[in-house]
Amino acid sequence: xxxxxxxxxxxxxxxxxxxxxxxxxxxxxxxxxxxxxxxxxxxxxxxxxxxxxxxxxxxxxxxxxxxxxxxxxxxxxxxxxxxxxxxxxxxxxxxxxxxxxxxxxxxxxxxxxxxxxxxxxxxxxxxxxxxxxxxxxxxxxxxxxxxxxxxxxxxxxxxxxxxxxxxxxxxxxxxxxxxxxxxxxxxxxxxxxxxxxxxxxxxxxxxxxxxxxxxxxxxxxxxxxxxxxxxxxxxxxxxxxxxxxxxxxxxxxxxxxxxxxxxxxxxxxxxxxxxxxxxxxxxxxxxxxxxxxxxxxxxxxxxxxxxxxxxxxxxxxxxxxxxxxxxxxxxxxxxxxxxxxxxxxxxxxxxxxxxxxxxxxxxxxxxxxxxxxxxxxxxxxxxxxxxxxxxxxxxxxxxxxxxxxxxxxxxxx
Amino acid sequence: xxxxxxxxxxxxxxxxxxxxxxxxxxxxxxxxxxxxxxxxxxxxxxxxxxxxxxxxxxxxxxxxxxxxxxxxxxxxxxxxxxxxxxxxxxxxxxxxxxxxxxxxxxxxxxxxxxxxxxxxxxxxxxxxxxxxxxxxxxxxxxxxxxxxxxxxxxxxxxxxxxxxxxxxxxxxxxxxxxxxxxxxxxxxxxxxxxxxxxxxxxxxxxxxxxxxxxxxxxxxxxxxxxxxxxxxxxxxxxxxxxxxxxxxxxxxxxxxxxxxxxxxxxxxxxxxxxxxxxxxxxxxxxxxxxxxxxxxxxxxxxxxxxxxxxxxxxxxxxxxxxxxxxxxxxxxxxxxxxxxx
Numbered sequence: 001x002x003x004x005x006x007x008x009x010x011x012x013x014x015x016x017x018x019x020x021x022x023x024x025x026x027x028x029x030x031x032x033x034x035x036x037x038x039x040x041x042x043x044x045x046x047x048x049x050x051x052x053x054x055x056x057x058x059x060x061x062x063x064x065x066x067x068x069x070x071x072x073x074x075x076x077x078x079x080x081x082x083x084x085x086x087x088x089x090x091x092x093x094x095x096x097x098x099x100x101x102x103x104x105x106x107x108x109x110x111x112x113x114x115x116x117x118x119x120x121x122x123x124x125x126x127x128x129x130x131x132x133x134x135x136x137x138x139x140x141x142x143x144x145x146x147x148x149x150x151x152x153x154x155x156x157x158x159x160x161x162x163x164x165x166x167x168x169x170x171x172x173x174x175x176x177x178x179x180x181x182x183x184x185x186x187x188x189x190x191x192x193x194x195x196x197x198x199x200x201x202x203x204x205x206x207x208x209x210x211x212x213x214x215x216x217x218x219x220x221x222x223x224x225x226x227x228x229x230x231x232x233x234x235x236x237x238x239x240x241x242x243x244x245x246x247x248x249x250x251x252x253x254x255x256x257x258x259x260x261x262x263x264x265x266x267x268x269x270x271x272x273x274x275x276x277x278x279x280x281x282x283x284x285x286x287x288x289x290x291x292x293x294x295x296x297x298x299x300x301x302x303x304x305x306x307x308x309x310x311x312x313x314x315x316x317x318x319x320x321x322x323x324x325x326x327x328x329x330x331x332x333x334x335x336x337x338x339x340x341x342x343x344x345x346x347x348x349x350x351x352x353x354x355x356x357x358x359x360x361x362x363x364x365x366x367x368x369x370x371x372x373x374x375x376x377x378x379x380x381x382x383x384x385x386x387x388x389x390x391x392x393x394x395x396x397x398x399x400x401x402x403x404x405x406x407x408x409x410x411x412x413x
Numbered sequence: 414x415x416x417x418x419x420x421x422x423x424x425x426x427x428x429x430x431x432x433x434x435x436x437x438x439x440x441x442x443x444x445x446x447x448x449x450x451x452x453x454x455x456x457x458x459x460x461x462x463x464x465x466x467x468x469x470x471x472x473x474x475x476x477x478x479x480x481x482x483x484x485x486x487x488x489x490x491x492x493x494x495x496x497x498x499x500x501x502x503x504x505x506x507x508x509x510x511x512x513x514x515x516x517x518x519x520x521x522x523x524x525x526x527x528x529x530x531x532x533x534x535x536x537x538x539x540x541x542x543x544x545x546x547x548x549x550x551x552x553x554x555x556x557x558x559x560x561x562x563x564x565x566x567x568x569x570x571x572x573x574x575x576x577x578x579x580x581x582x583x584x585x586x587x588x589x590x591x592x593x594x595x596x597x598x599x600x601x602x603x604x605x606x607x608x609x610x611x612x613x614x615x616x617x618x619x620x621x622x623x624x625x626x627x628x629x630x631x632x633x634x635x636x637x638x639x640x641x642x643x644x645x646x647x648x649x650x651x652x653x654x655x656x657x658x659x660x661x662x663x664x665x666x667x668x669x670x671x672x673x674x675x676x677x678x679x680x681x682x683x684x685x686x687x688x689x690x691x692x693x694x695x696x697x698x699x700x701x702x703x704x705x706x707x708x709x710x711x712x713x714x715x716x717x718x719x720x721x722x723x724x725x726x727x728x729x730x731x732x733x734x735x736x737x738x739x740x741x742x743x744x745x746x747x748x749x750x751x752x753x754x
Contacts, residue, residue, distance in 0.1 A: 016466070018527055019436050271418040298417070313520050341420050342428045357436065359428045361418050367436030413436035 013316045013350070013382065019368035019413040020353070020396070025405065026072045028052070031059045032375065032405025036142070036327050037090035037100070038389035038397055040066075040336040041118060044095065048336075048391070049075065049121045051097060053090045055386065055401050057083040061090055061099060063121045069395045069408045075121050084108055091145040093334065095119040096127070096179060098151050100140035103133070106156075106168070111139025113151060115179050130174055130182040134158030141169055144216045146333050149177050150185070150243075152226060154213035157187075160194060163201040166210035167193040171228055173243050188226075188246035189213075190233045205232050205260040207287060214279075215264040219333050225249070225300075227265035227274075235265045235276050237300055252276070252295065252303040259287045266330050268341040272298035273361055280324025280349060283380075285314045290324025292346050294361050309344060309356045309364045321380030322349035327387040338390035343367070343411075345390060350382040353398045355411065367413040375404030424696055425666070426714040432635065433701045434557035435713060439528045441632055442542055444583040445564030446573040447535030450593035453625035454564060454632075455532055463629035466527035470510050472534045507531070507545055511552050528633060529556065536579055539563075539586040540685055540705065547708035554711075559635040563587035564622075565610065566594040567603050574609060578651055584610060585653055585730060586686060588636040590619045591627055616655065616728065653685065656736035658743065660725035663692040665750060666700070672746040673704065676739065681707035683734050689727030690718075702727065 028034075037053025048067045054060065063076040080087060085108065089100040097116045103109070111133035116124040130151075132139045137156025144152040156168040170189035176182045191199040193211050202211050214229040224241035234253025238246045253262065263279040274297035280290035292309040309325075317323035328346040331339045344356045344364070352371030356364040374382050379402055386401035396409040422428070428435075445451045458464045517523035533542060539561060546553050563583045565574070570592070573580040584590060590610050595603045607619055620631050669691060676684065684706055690699035691712075699718050703710040729739060 016527075018466075271420050273418055296417075310519075312518075340422060342422050355436075357428060359420070359423055365436075411431075413431065 013319065015371050015373040015383075016352075017370050017372070019355070019411070020370040021410040021412050022370070022372070022407065023070045023395070023410060024072050024408045025372070026064060026074065026408075027375070027403070028062050028064070028405040029074055029077060031062070031077065032400060032403045034386055034399030034401065034405065035086070035088035036387040037061070037088065038387055038399065039090060039092040039097070039332070040334075040389065040391045041092045041095065041097075041121070042336060043121050044119055047121070049118075050389070050391075050397055050406075051090055051092050051118070052399060052406065053088055053099070054086070055088060056086045060087050061097075063118075063124075064406060065121075066391075066395070066397070066408065069393075072406060072408060076124065078124070081110065085110070085139075089140070089142040091143060091332075092118060093145055093148045096148065097124065098143050098145040098176070100143045100153065102139045102141045104138070106138055106165075107133065107135045108138075109133050111137055111156070113140045113143055113153060113155075113174075115176060115182070127179045128182060132157055132172075134160070136161050136165065136168055138168060142214055142216065144218060145176075146218070147220070150174065150218070151176050151182065152216040152218050154216055160189070161196075162193055163195055163197070164193070164204070164211070166208065167212050168210075169212040170194075171213045171216055171226065171238065171246065173226075173240065173246070186240065186243040186246055188228075188238055188248075190230055190236075193233075202233065205255055207259050207261070207282065208232070209261045209281060214262070215330075217265060217267075217330060219267065219269070219331075221269040221333075222267070225267075227267055229263045229265055229276075231262060232260035233262070235262050237265075237303075250301045250303055252305070254278070254293065254305070258289075261287070261290070263326065264328060264330065266328060267297060268331075271341050271361070272296065273341070273358075274303065275328060275344060277325045277328055277346065279326045280322045283321055285318035285323055288314045288318070288324060290326075292325050292328060292344060292356070292364075294358060294364060296361075307362050307364055309346065309354070309358075310366060311348065311351065311354075317350050320350055320382045321384050323351050324348060329388050329390045332389075336391055338392050338394050345388050345396065347385040347388050347398060349384045349386070349401070350380065352383055352385050353388055353396070353407075353409070355413065357413075368411060370398070370407070370409060372404070372407060375400060375402075377403050379403070424698075424714045426696070426700060426712050429698055429714045429716045431716055433713065433715065434559060434635070437553075437555060437557040438526070439559040439633065439635070440546065440556050441528065441530045441560045441562060442539060442558060443530060443532045443562045443564065443632075444537060444539050444587065445535065445566075445591075446570070446577065446580040446583065448569065449535065449564040449566045449573075450622070450625055451532050451535075451564050454591065454593065454622060454627055455530060457626045458530070458629050458632050461629040463633060468514055468523070468526040468529045470507065470529060470531045472507075472532065472537065507542065508552060511545075511556060515555050530632070538579055538582055540582070543586070543686060544705045544708055547703075547705045547710055560633065561586055561588045562591060562632060563589075563617075564591045564593050565606065567592055567598045567606055568594050570606055571602075571609060574613070581613060581651060582653070584613045584617075585655065587614060587617050589631060590614065590617045591622050591631075592619060593622045593625065595621050596624060614655070652733045653730065654732075654735065655728065655730045656739075657689075658727045658729065658736075658740060660692065660727075663694045664725060664747070666691075666693045666696075668747055668750040669693070669702070671750070672743050673702075673709070675746065676734075676742060677704070677707055677709075680731075680734050683732040684729070685732060686730040687727060690725060691727070692723055692725040699723075699725075
């Protein structure tokens with residue numbers, strides 16, 4: 001056997017689509033730098049609208065009619081009040097939407113979250129604003145809102161003085177049953193991160209991204225639990241049966257020796273499994289490897305890592321932008337979301353969108369890759385896939401962090 | 414072990430798949446007697462948009478690398494097996510080549526190619542090649558044969574079929590047949606060849622390539638639908654027969670498995686290819702089964718039945734094993750299985 005050495009394939013980075021079918025790409029009117037908020041609403045008039053958060057100013061959020069996934073149509077795109085803020089996260093529940101506002105510096109406004117009535121997708125109407133600003137706060141980075149009653153978020157607060165300025169966002173639960181007047185009902189932070197705690201502050205990791213909350217997932221299967229990514233603090237399972245007094249059930253971290261920035265925790269209840277993602281935040285693989293971890297969670301107080309979702313060697317991905325795990329499809333407990341405990345879909349920046357079969361959780365197997373060519377004007381010269389959502393029709397929506405906007409796909413495996 | 418993490422989404426055969434190959438890399442095996450026009454066909458395919466992302470494995474018999482040199486410029490990745498005939502001594506090399514493609518893809522030195530095309534030597538018996546993909550331990554976990562294509566040229570095909578058992582076998586095993594060089598002969602000759610091919614393999618559709626060009630979809634599209642239109646038993650001079658066993662009622666998996674075990678134990682080497690859908694009791698979708706001689710592919714469950722076709726049917730290509738014998742075996746095993754202890 002002789003393999004050719006002069007293969008026409010360069011040994012470098014190349015776009016590829018494997019076991020996905022691209023239905024459409026929408027650059028979102030030239031504002032295609034998208035964040036990590038994606039949520040599907042069936043509007044009162046029957047249209048299927050996907051609401052998308054933007055990575056950064058100037059845009060706030062964009063609504064796209066995806067009733068026909070081959071012909072997406074932007075129906076609404078709104079602006080932020082100023083450039084020193086972003087609204088990187090949003091969720092919809094029925095005809096209500098919650099949007100997170102985070103400022104670039106402390107003590108700026110508006111920092112918190114805003115509730116909107118989205119009955120008419122072309123014309124979202126503000127219902128209320130929950131203020132989280134303060135001298136040590138940047139507001140809300142991420143929120144979770146699926147039951148129409150509570151917003152669970154990663155937020156700072158005027159009365160929270162962190163021991164380290166990077167540890168400003170913690171878990172907060174806000175009652176929005178009266179959407180006109182949201183009221184905080186509970187909070188939890190990692191012991192040692194607030195001034196006055198009787199525990200020593202945590203030791204910093206070398207990249208020092210903060211001991212602070214990221215994703216705050218709560219599912220009806222276990223309404224008394226919050227599955228909390230805590231960046232450099234790893235992840236926590238919280239008992240929120242008494243919302244006023246959340247308690248730690250368990251913690252798991254991979255760092256050190258890994259480099260922190262744990263992002264999302266998705267429990268797979270039927271199977272006693274848990275998916276935990278890191279986020280790559282450094283260009284050129286300086287924080288390699290950033291992975292999706294599979295945990296045996298049959299005993300929630302003793303989480304056992306049993307596998308990671310395999311990635312190709314990072315060498316050819318290290319040349320442009322980020323490469324590594326970030327968001328995964330979270331089985332959001334809404335009728336407009338696809339639910340699976342067999343397939344994991346995740347975004348990996350220049351590694352595109354990747355799908356894994358975890359039917360054998362000890363050996364996750366890659367079953368699909370979508371790495372489109374760099375969108376025109378891409379600053380890194382590659383795609384930087386940032387988030388993914390799958391609707392109940394099994395249509396996959398994924399977004400580029402910089403410019404490429406929305407990609408709509410079918411799974412083909 | 415996996416019972417530790419049960420899932421309501423999965424059936425007894427694992428995750429239900431949209432299609433038989435699941436996520437595995439699709440493979441097209443192109444057979445055809447010496448000089449039939451396989452390379453020309455392949456070159457046109459690789460130049461088409463559908464041919465993008467194809468890794469090619471070429472088996473040469475004799476002189477090294479002629480076909481390889483013709484293909485190399487257009488394929489994404491070309492591996493040449495230069496030591497002889499793919500079907501006999503080279504099967505291990507084919508495995509090595511395919512494994513290497515997988516490893517290189519994992520390492521990122523080869524991009525995730527979308528499909529593999531294997532061009533066999535003109536003298537190759539396709540049976541052993543299919544066997545290479547039978548089990549997980551072999552390459553069945555990574556690759557799946559979507560299409561076995563046999564190219565028969567209109568000028569010399571008839572003579573080759575007459576003289577060479579390998580040529581007949583290539584036709585009998587094929588999912589699709591392609592008549593090449595039709596522009597070099599009279600229409601009556603093509604008609605006659607078509608008739609001969611239909612006799613040898615009534616399952617396969619027959620395409621005519623014009624100047625070496627064939628609709629690229631015909632090279633890569635899976636053939637499941639065509640197979641459902643299977644016709645009755647066809648017997649050949651080599652003792653090879655093909656027939657379909659239809660099952661009107663759902664069957665217990667164990668009953669089917671036991672019957673096949675018996676058949677394999679007694680006549681495994683004469684089961685050249687067995688493939689079909691089963692309506693297994695308790696399963697939602699059809700269970701796809703496939704055997705090549707002694708080796709069984711891992712059965713998979715599909716998400717749904719083809720429209721209006723909830724009915725088990727298994728195609729057998731056998732050597733000196735008769736349809737009646739297989740049918741009787743199934744009836745006997747089913748009858749025994751029904752007896753309460």
